[in-house]
Every structure is written in C-alpha cells, then in structure tokens.
Amino acid sequence: MTSTGYLILAIGIIAALIVIFVVSFVLYMRTPAPKGCEKLGIGPKNCEECDVKGCMIYKSHHKEEE
Amino acid sequence: MNSIKRGQHKASFLNGILRENPLLVQVLGLCPALAVTKSLETAFGMGLLFTFVLVSSNVIVSLLRKLIPEEIRTPSYIVVIATFVTIVKMFAEAFLPELYSSLGVFLSLLVVNCIVLGRSEAFAGQNGVLDSFLDGLGNGIGYTWAISLMGLIREILGLGTLTLGKVFSFFGDPLKLPILKSTTLDALGNPTYDYSISIFQNPAGAFIVLGLMLAIMAAISNHKKAVEKAKEKALKLEMAAKAALEGGAK
Amino acid sequence: MEMIVSFILAIVSYMLIDNVVLSRFYGICSFIGVGNKVKSAFSMGLAVTFVIMMATLVCYPLYFYVLVPAGIPFLDTLVYILVIASLVQIVGLFIKKYSPALYKSLGIYLPLITTNCAVLGVVQTNSDASLDFLTSLANGLGTSIGFLIVIVLFACMRERINGYNIPKAMKGVPIALITAALMALAFMGFGGMVG
Numbered sequence: 001m002t003s004t005g006y007l008i009l010a011i012g013i014i015a016a017l018i019v020i021f022v023v024s025f026v027l028y029m030r031t032p033a034p035k036g037c038e039k040l041g042i043g044p045k046n047c048e049e050c051d052v053k054g055c056m057i058y059k060s061h062h063k064e065e066e
Numbered sequence: 067m068n069s070i071k072r073g074q075h076k077a078s079f080l081n082g083i084l085r086e087n088p089l090l091v092q093v094l095g096l097c098p099a100l101a102v103t104k105s106l107e108t109a110f111g112m113g114l115l116f117t118f119v120l121v122s123s124n125v126i127v128s129l130l131r132k133l134i135p136e137e138i139r140t141p142s143y144i145v146v147i148a149t150f151v152t153i154v155k156m157f158a159e160a161f162l163p164e165l166y167s168s169l170g171v172f173l174s175l176l177v178v179n180c181i182v183l184g185r186s187e188a189f190a191g192q193n194g195v196l197d198s199f200l201d202g203l204g205n206g207i208g209y210t211w212a213i214s215l216m217g218l219i220r221e222i223l224g225l226g227t228l229t230l231g232k233v234f235s236f237f238g239d240p241l242k243l244p245i246l247k248s249t250t251l252d253a254l255g256n257p258t259y260d261y262s263i264s265i266f267q268n269p270a271g272a273f274i275v276l277g278l279m280l281a282i283m284a285a286i287s288n289h290k291k292a293v294e295k296a297k298e299k300a301l302k303l304e305m306a307a308k309a310a311l312e313g314g315a316k
Numbered sequence: 317m318e319m320i321v322s323f324i325l326a327i328v329s330y331m332l333i334d335n336v337v338l339s340r341f342y343g344i345c346s347f348i349g350v351g352n353k354v355k356s357a358f359s360m361g362l363a364v365t366f367v368i369m370m371a372t373l374v375c376y377p378l379y380f381y382v383l384v385p386a387g388i389p390f391l392d393t394l395v396y397i398l399v400i401a402s403l404v405q406i407v408g409l410f411i412k413k414y415s416p417a418l419y420k421s422l423g424i425y426l427p428l429i430t431t432n433c434a435v436l437g438v439v440q441t442n443s444d445a446s447l448d449f450l451t452s453l454a455n456g457l458g459t460s461i462g463f464l465i466v467i468v469l470f471a472c473m474r475e476r477i478n479g480y481n482i483p484k485a486m487k488g489v490p491i492a493l494i495t496a497a498l499m500a501l502a503f504m505g506f507g508g509m510v511g
Contacts, residue, residue, distance in 0.1 A: 006386035013382055014391065017398040018145065024405035025141050031409060033423070034416035093489050096348065097433045101341040144401060148394040156390055174393045174440045178431045180345055269339045270500040277486075277493030285485035 078189075078197045082205030088181045089212040090283045095181045098172050099213050100272040104224070107233040109217030110210065111165040115154050115173065117206025120182050123147045124202035127190040143186040144177070151176045165233045181205065212279075219266070219275050222246060226262030323454050329510045330458025336434050337466045338500040342459075343434035346425070347467055348492050357471035359421045360428075361464030367407065368435050371400050372442065372456035379443045389443075396439045404430045434463055470499065 088094050102112045126146050134142050155173050158166040166173065176182060185205055190198040221228055226247025232240040242249055246261040265271045336342050346360065375396050383389050408426045411419050429435065438459050442452040473495055482491055 003385065003387055006382065007388070010382050010386035010388055010391075013378070014395060014398070017395065017402065018141075021144075021398050021402040021405065022138050022141050024402050024409060026137050028405045028409045028412065029137060031412045033412065034419055093348075094345070096344040097341050100344060141401070144397060145394070148397050152390060152393055155393070171437055171440045171444060175342075175433045175436060177393055177397045178433055178436050180431055183431060265501075268500070268504065269341065270497045270504065272341070273493045273497030273500055277490045277497065280493065281483075281485045281490035284487075284490060288485055 075197060075200055078193070079200040079204040082201060083208040083211075087208040087212060087283075088205050089209055090280060091287075092181075093280065094184060095179055095209060096276070097175065098179070099216060100269070100276060101172050102169055103213055103217040103220050103272060103275075104168075104267055105221045105233075106214060106217040106228065107230065108165065108168045109213040111162065111233050112169055112172070113206070113210025113213055115158060115165075115169075116176060116179070116182075117203065117210055119147065119150045119154055119176050120185060120206045121199060121202035122150050123182055124185055124190040124198040125195060126150075127186045128193060128195045128198035131191050139191060140183075140187070143183060143191075147182050147186070148177050162233065164235060168233070181209065216272075216275055216279065220271060223263050224266030224268075224271060225264075226260060319450070323450055325510050326451055326454035327458040327461070330455050331462040331465070332503065332506040333509060335462045335466060335503050335506075336437075336459045337463060338496065338503045340437065341433075342437040343432045343463060346428050346432050346434075347470065347496070348489055349428070354468060354471045354475065356421060356425070357467045358464070359418075360425045361460075361467050363407075363422055363425060363429055364432060364434060364463055365460035367400065367403055367429055368438055368456045368460040370403050370407075371396070371435055371439050372452055374399050374403070375439045376442065376449060376452050392443055393436075393440065396436055400435050400439070401430045434459060466499070470496065473499075 082088060086092060089096075089099055098112060098116070103109045123143075123146050127143055130142070130146075151174065154176070155166075158169070158173060185202060189201050193201070218228075222245050226245060227249060228243040228245055230241045230243070231237050244250075248258040248260070250258055252258050263271075266275065330336075334340055337344065337347050343364070346364075378395060378399065379389070379392055383392060383395065404426065411422060411426075438456050441447075442455055447455060470492075474492060477491060477495065486494070
C-alpha cells in the first residue's frame with residue numbers, strides 16, 4: 001500500500017475511534033443502573049478518610065447533597 | 067455592574083493561585099508533581115507547558131460550550147485536550163529537547179491530568195471565554211509555583227547544588243550554584259563539603275516532600291479556622307455580656 | 317526457552333523494581349483515592365489490569381502497523397486516549413448490563429480508570445521506547461500486577477493507620493504520602509534483583 005493509502009486508513013481509523021468512543025459513552029450513560037446499585041455506596045463514609053477534594057467520587061457525592 | 071464583573075474576573079484568576087491551589091489545596095495532579103520535580107528547572111518547564119495546555123483547552127472548551135450537546139461533553143473535552151497536548155509535545159520536542167527528554171512520558175500524560183479535565187468540566191464548560199482564560203491562567207500559575215517549590219527543595223536537599231540554564235539553554239552556559247555541596251574539588255577529587263541527602267532525589271523523597279508540604283498547608287488552614295472560630299466565640303460572648311448588662315441596667 | 321526466561325524477568329522487573337506507583341508514579345490519584353477498603357482496592361486493581369492488557373493489545377498494532385507507515389506517529393497520544401476511553405466505556409457498558417454484582421463493587425471506579433495514568437503510561441512507554449510485542453505485553457502485565465499488589469498492600473496499611481492517633485494536619489492525604497514514601501523505600505530493596 002502507498003503511504004497515501006495508509007494516511008487515509010489512519011484518518012479513517014481515528015474517525016472511527018471517535019465515533020466508537022462517543023457512541024459507547026452515550027450508551028453507557030443511557031443504560032440504567034441495575035437494581036440496587038442506583039446509589040452505589042457513594043457517601044460520606046467513603047470520603048472521610050481521604051479528602052481528595054477534587055476526586056470524582058467526592059464531587060458526585062457532594063453534588064447530590066446540595 | 068462593571069465592578070461586579072471585574073470582581074468575578076479577579077476571583078477566577080486569583081482563586082487558583084492560592085486559595086484553591088490545584089496541587090496543595092485540591093490535591094490534584096499528583097503524578098506529574100511527584101515525577102518531574104527532581105530539579106527546579108524541569109518542574110518549572112513542566113509548569114509552563116501545563117499552563118499552556120490548561121489555558122488553551124479552557125478557552126476552546128468555553129468557546130464551544132454552546133455547540134457541544136450535554137451528553138457528549140466529556141468525550142469532546144478529551145479530544146480537545148489531546149489535541150493541545152499533541153501540539154505541546156511537538157513544540158517541546160522541537161525547541162526544548164532537554165526538557166522533552168527529561169519529562170518523557172509525563173508530557174503525554176497531561177491528557178489524563180485530573181486538573182485539566184476537571185477545570186474543563188467544572189469551570190470552562192459553564193463560564194465565558196475571558197473568565198475561563200483567567201481561570202486557566204490562575205490555576206496554571208498556582209500549579210507551577212507549587213511544583214517549582216517542590217523541585218527547588220528536592221534539588222537543593224538531594225543534589226546539594228542548584229543548576230540554572232541547563233533546560234532553558236538559550237541563555238548561554240548553565241550555572242551551577244553550590245549550596246549544600248561545594249562545586250570545587252579537594253586534592254582527593256571529593257567535593258570540599260557535602261551535606262546533601264540523596265534520598266530526596268529518589269521516589270521516596272518525592273513522597274516525603276509532597277506529604278510534608280500538604281501537611282503544612284493543612285496546618286495553616288486548620289489554624290486559620292481555629293482563629294476564626296475563636297473570634298466568633300469571643301464576639302458571641304461579648305454580645306451576651308452586653309445583653310446581660312443592658313438587661314441588668316433595665 | 318531463552319525467550320520465556322527474558323519474558324518472566326521483564327515482568328518481574330516491571331512489577332517490583334520499576335514499580336508503577338512507587339517508582340514510576342503512574343496512577344497516584346487512584347492509589348490515594350481508593351481509600352482504605354481492601355476489597356474495593358482489589359476490584360479496582362483487577363479492572364485496571366484488564367483495561368491495561370486490552371489497551372496494550374489494541375494499541376500496539378495500531379501504532380506499528382497503521383500510524384508509523386502512514387507517517388503520523390505524533391498522533392499516538394490522541395489515538396491511545398480514544399482507544400482507552402472507548403475500552404473503558406464498552407467494558408463498563410457490559411458490566412452495567414450483564415453483571416450487577418460486579419457493577420456494585422466497581423461502578424464508582426469506572427470513570428476513574430480512564431483518567432488513570434497507568435493505562436496511558438504503559439501504552440505510551442511501549443511506543444516511545446519501541447518495545448517489541450512480547451516486551452510490551454510483559455510491561456502491561458508487570459505494571460498491572462505491580463499496581464494490584466501495591467494498591468492492596470496500601471489499603472491494608474491505611475486500614476491500620478485509621479486506628480492510631482495522628483496529628484490533625486497529617487490526616488488524610490499527607491499521612492498516606494508518607495506511608496507511600498516508606499513503601500517506596502522498601503521497594504528500593506528490589507533494585508538490582510534482575511541484572
């Protein structure tokens with residue numbers, strides 16, 4: 001294959017990856033959580049020892065609180 | 067109106083520098099802070115490149131915030147950030163080869179840096195371009211001074227000398243300052259004095275320095291809180307005493 | 317035979333001597349953030365292992381058989397992060413749909429795996445150092461097992477620390493970092509084990 005062919009292939013693959021990423025992300029977000037895990041033990045219990053204020057778990061918990 | 071706006075701009079710039087310092091207060095971005103702080107200059111260079119990525123991704127995300135649908139926010143932020151990291155990598159490879167080789171893989175790891183992604187999600191996605199720019203700049207400066215301080219401590223304690231101009235080599239020959247270890251040699255070929263502690267150049271030293279710095283920051287903020295509480299208490303007591311006095315007078 | 321020996325030696329060296337957390341500093345955020353629960357540390361470690369192995373398998377051919385021949389090796393970081401993020405989402409999707417038990421123990425950590433430097437770090441070093449396929453696999457395997465070991469040991473230690481009276485300012489992250497420093501000192505003892 002020529003290098004132009006490879007370039008087109010590479011660009012195609014990158015575009016495909018972006019599409020796969022976006023689709024899987026949206027699908028993941030839209031899939032409802034299984035029964036009993038809607039709130040997944042995110043709570044002050046998990047956060048009292050660590051206090052990394054920027055951590056995603058901490059943030060999502062404190063958003064719920066507000 | 068204007069002054070309110072100006073106040074907001076000022077707040078978004080200043081918050082990141084000290085009060086909400088990304089490394090020392092929010093405790094984010096630990097990986098590069100531990101890995102690239104063997105010397106002052108590498109740390110400072112990392113800080114500069116980091117600031118550039120943060121500012122430009124903040125600006126672009128803020129410009130695009132009305133175009134990006136709510137659902138695919140995170141993926142598009144990741145793509146924007148990865149683009150800027152690629153630009154920075156190519157720039158560093160071309161113009162700062164020494165820095166590029168000493169940062170190594172951590173330049174690419176800026177893509178998954180919690181601070182960059184976090185600022186995009188928490189700030190730039192909701193705020194205007196100017197505010198996002200200032201927020202990125204403030205956070206970048208805050209992170210840069212924090213890791214530069216770490217680099218300074220680790221270089222002086224670990225190597226005993228301070229080398230300037232090795233990474234940013236366009237100012238001529240590097241300058242090597244003796245601090246804990248002399249740069250002159252005695253007759254046997256050993257340095258005339260050497261009080262450096264080489265553990266600070268090791269990974270363990272990085273953990274110790276960062277741990278102590280965070281502890282000092284926590285101690286300061288605890289102290290401030292305690293002082294405020296004491297003040298409040300005193301104020302309350304005073305009010306109570308006044309009320310009692312007035313009641314007595316009646 | 318020689319190949320197998322060098323493969324195993326490479327795994328050991330990536331696992332213990334160049335430990336991912338304690339000497340290469342990847343994945344500190346999840347290391348500190350996963351807290352003091354041994355069980356969740358273990359499941360986090362397993363999830364990271366899985367993602368690292370999958371990412372190594374996918375990214376290696378992508379870099380050497382697509383990006384390099386096309387003349388755009390500088391786009392590697394962009395491609396890797398896309399691959400890793402998609403992998404995490406797809407794995408998460410399967411777990412969410414078909415295994416509620418697994419989702420219960422892993423669910424909150426799933427978004428953290430994408431931003432775990434260890435995954436991107438492994439893939440990126442593989443291509444930066446132009447490692448061959450077998451060494452790349454060893455790098456992935458060694459790194460992820462090393463991550464698992466360290467994160468579980470660390471959770472055990474933090475569980476113990478909780479019982480002690482430490483200065484107020486040191487609570488939380490500072491004492492965790494000091495503990496990590498002591499662990500790093502211990503792991504320095506492995507240096508020079510593989511010649």
